[in-house]
Amino acid sequence: MVNLIYDKSPIFLQNIFISLKGIQIYRQRYNKVYRKELKILNEENEFNLQKKRFKSFIKYTRKNSPFYSQKLSHLKKEISMSDIELLPMLTKDEIREHVDEIVTRNKGLLPMGTSGTTGKKLIIYSHPYDISRRIAYLDYFKAKHGVKKGMKRASMGGRTFVPEKQKSHIYWRHNYILNQLLFSIYHASNENIIYYIEELNRFKPQSIDGVTTVIYRIAKYINKHSIELTFKPIAIFPTAETLTVTVKSEIEKAFRCKVFDQYSSSEGAPFIVENDKGYYDICPATGYYELERIEGNIYEITVTSFYTTTTPLIRYRIGDAVELFDTLPENYTQSDIKIKRIIGRKNDYLVSNEKGKVYSAILSATVRKTEGNFIECQFIQNKMDEVIINFVIEGVNDKKTIEHSIKELMKVRFSESTEYNVRFVEELESTDGGKTRFIINNLNRELS
Incomplete structure (x- = not known):
């Protein structure tokens, strides 16, 4: 019921709902x-x-x-x-x-x-x-690089807060309590990136954090189109995915500030x-x-x-x-x-015709949202227009629920045009080295 009210509310009310949640988070963390x-x-x-x-x-x-x-x-x-x-x-x-x-x-x-x-x-x-205590350590780490709690912050995270039927290009919400602008990672496709950049220029965050892929995609667009930013963050803190030298260099070039990686x-x-x-x-x-x-x-x-x-x-x-x-x-x-x-793993992503590379952070969040009981899940991509999704389950009762749920989620988060071949197997496919991987990418090309 709460989600239904949120989805049908205008965006300014959604910002209020998120800020009310922010009060709860603030009291829980900053005690x-x-x-x-x-x-x-x-x-x-x-x-x-x-x-x-x-x-x-x-x-x-x-x-x-x-x-x-x-x-x-x-x-x-x-x-x-x-x-x-x-x-x-x-x-x-x-x-x-x-x-x-x-x-x-x-x-x-x-x-x-x-x-x-x-x-x-x-x-x-x-x-x-x-x-x-974990939040305290993160703030201790960020403070070493000049970023203090309460400063303007833009975050690229895995929370779902943009209603699926939303028509506007407003893919962010405000948490006024934490002085934080939350950006959706699920809508950061190449055609939408310009809206993210325009909002960043308006908000002028003092720090940026979140999923590495999305920050990189924004940086690459800025550099490719020689877009002038009207702000300069103190520092950027990517999370959730491996930060390569190339990705770090691209981000630092775009935002003209230092990038500091963290692992947990x-x-x-x-x-x-x-x-x-x-x-x-x-x-x-x-x-x-x-x-x-x-x-x-x-x-x-x-x-x-x-x-x-x-x-x-x-x-x-x-x-x-x-x-x-x-x-x-x-x-x-x-x-x-x-x-x-x-160390990160190569080919730890799938490739969408609509959204380019879709990394494990987004797919992991999709799996967590999938309804039904299952033990394991695995994504395999052998060609651009098809993704095989293997599930290991204990019984048979949840097959239809799982299949419907994962397909609907993947249409939103990966691609409408891709065919999703959902299979229920006794065990997951392994790599040549005998390892069971969450993502197996067998495509023979890299996307820029």
Whole structure:
């Protein structure tokens, strides 16, 4: 009913509705927990914090998580960072199977859904306490680069707030409480980009953040058409997707300001952030990082995240990799970790005739919106006019619901003219290397 009222309301009322939601978000995030965390971050050494927080995090988890109470029952009472190899690894499948036993709280749980790179649904529960601390760290990071809370901010995010039947080219809404202009990532096609640029020129944000692809698409249009911006942001903070050198250069050229990358995850992994010198720093106040060499200076990351007190992530195999400047010594310390770049996957997108490259952030959001019960989902594109969507389900009752729901969502978010071949399979197709991927792009051409 609320959504129906919102969709039928004029845009100025929709802005009010979003701002009212903004009041709720503000109270949830910017509370005494946020203020305390920000004070600690500004006053204490991060590596000293890491040591203290590791001990208290493990102690809290053992006491409050039935899963870890049993898993760690044979270990001594106080566990420090030097004991980390005594702790068991945590996999995504274990979280799926045991999340109700892993959680440490029964009240105030906030489900944080993710489809991951494999397309499997994964639910991690967070809590206002965890979220406030994470937001505090993000604001601490941004403040280092001159951007403070309350400044004018333009965000390119995955929330759906533009009604499907809207005729006007107003693909943004205002959150007056946070001084934030929210742009829809689902309408940022080449023919609509000019409207985004015109609104940015009118709003004149002091910072821009959000999905990398959309910010890049806007920047590329600005540079290609030599559009003069009437504002200059202090900094830009892309999220959700890998930031390549080419993409970063294009964005910095268009907006005439520095771009600062950041890495985390929807599960709540500890942060890795770009510094003034253009390479990456771990953020020890947010977690502990273990690196396992794959080849050369490329390492897979296993994380223990201090901002996940609700669904504790201890030695969590997140499945991501980084490239270091130098090979780590055998007995490396946290301060030895010097990251050159965060590794991304090639062809982690589909190609639409109408919207160009459509990356995993949009497709992941689409999967989360799909109605019906399913275990896994996968997108395969072998030709421009067809996308194969594979679902693994336990029963047969939801087939029609799933098929209808995903097709309708893809028409809006990908293309009206594309044929969607929805298949229900026992297992998902793997790559030549034997990996199950969320997106398999078999097209033989790159779009500019």
